[in-house]
Amino acid sequence: MLAKKGIQITQLYPSLVSIETIYDYSNLSGISIKNVSVRANIDGKKYLTSGDMLFTQKGLSGPAIIDMSSYIVKFQDLKTDTSSNHKNLTYKGKNLEISIDFMPDISKNQLEDIIFDSSKKALKTKLSAYLPERMLKFLFEKYEDKDINNIKKEEKEKLLNILKNYKIAIKNFSNIKSAIVTKGGVSLNQISPSTIQFKNIQNLYFAGECLDIDALTGGYNLQIAFSTVYLAGNNAKL
Ligand SMILES: Cc1cc2nc3c(=O)[nH]c(=O)nc-3n(C[C@H](O)[C@H](O)[C@H](O)COP(=O)(O)OP(=O)(O)OC[C@H]3O[C@@H](n4cnc5c(N)ncnc54)[C@H](O)[C@@H]3O)c2cc1C
Incomplete structure (x- = not known):
């Protein structure tokens, strides 16, 4: 419309x-x-x-x-x-x-020490403190029967990348x-930022999600709605 x-x-x-x-x-x-x-x-x-x-x-x-x-x-x-x-x-x-x-708090070097610790423990046991068992089973199915301490350097790198990349x-x-917010909307170059009024039509205001502003999760989208409607309410001449 x-x-x-x-x-x-x-x-x-x-x-x-x-x-x-x-x-x-x-x-x-x-x-x-x-x-x-x-x-x-x-x-x-x-x-x-x-x-x-x-x-x-x-x-x-x-x-x-x-x-x-x-x-x-x-x-x-x-x-x-x-x-x-x-x-x-x-x-x-x-x-x-x-x-x-999957493990951003652990560096690649630290992860290398955890995985290739020369013990005979299964990979999923070594990593059980970090990821759910079902996930580990899925990620490392092909390594289940392998002696991972004896795999080639490139293979070691691949294995680390499964977790890090x-x-x-x-x-x-x-x-x-199903979207939490709509990206896009009434173009901001037509809106006066101090009053939120549509520049070309007096007393026409746009606020909230219908404007071309959106943000990440964390309450910012509600804040956009509250702030813009506050401006519209304060500036509208009845
Ligand atoms: C599931 C979910 C979770 C969310 N969680 C967060 C969150 O945690 N933090 C956050 O910041 N944001 C969150 N959001 C986004 C946030 O709710 C919206 O960005 C914000 O509510 C937008 O406010 P609004 O007033 O512009 O639009 P709306 O809140 O959508 O309000 C528009 C209103 O207009 C009414 N309306 C529509 N058409 C007509 C019509 N023709 N005539 C009369 N009335 C009409 C609608 O019924 C509705 O009440 C969430 C959104 C969803 C869907």
């Missing part, structure tokens, strides 16, 4: 959403991992988030993942189903990749119905 009135609306994306993965992780569904780091390197820019993550039926969720969605969702090609009034925005898959450090290809992002 606003676009038809000549009001500029930027591209809309669902933000703070779960990620659907190409690989089927449904066997791990329900496993939650505390305090991971998530990285993405896209078009020469680096993004980093941290916090807990969760495996779901379709892929990944949890604070570290949904925060990352806020940075990278815009790199997907948008396919808009205009017949349904913007209720069914979906994405066609430009494949993106994230990398997960685990790559996951993205298939899609959850749709706008």
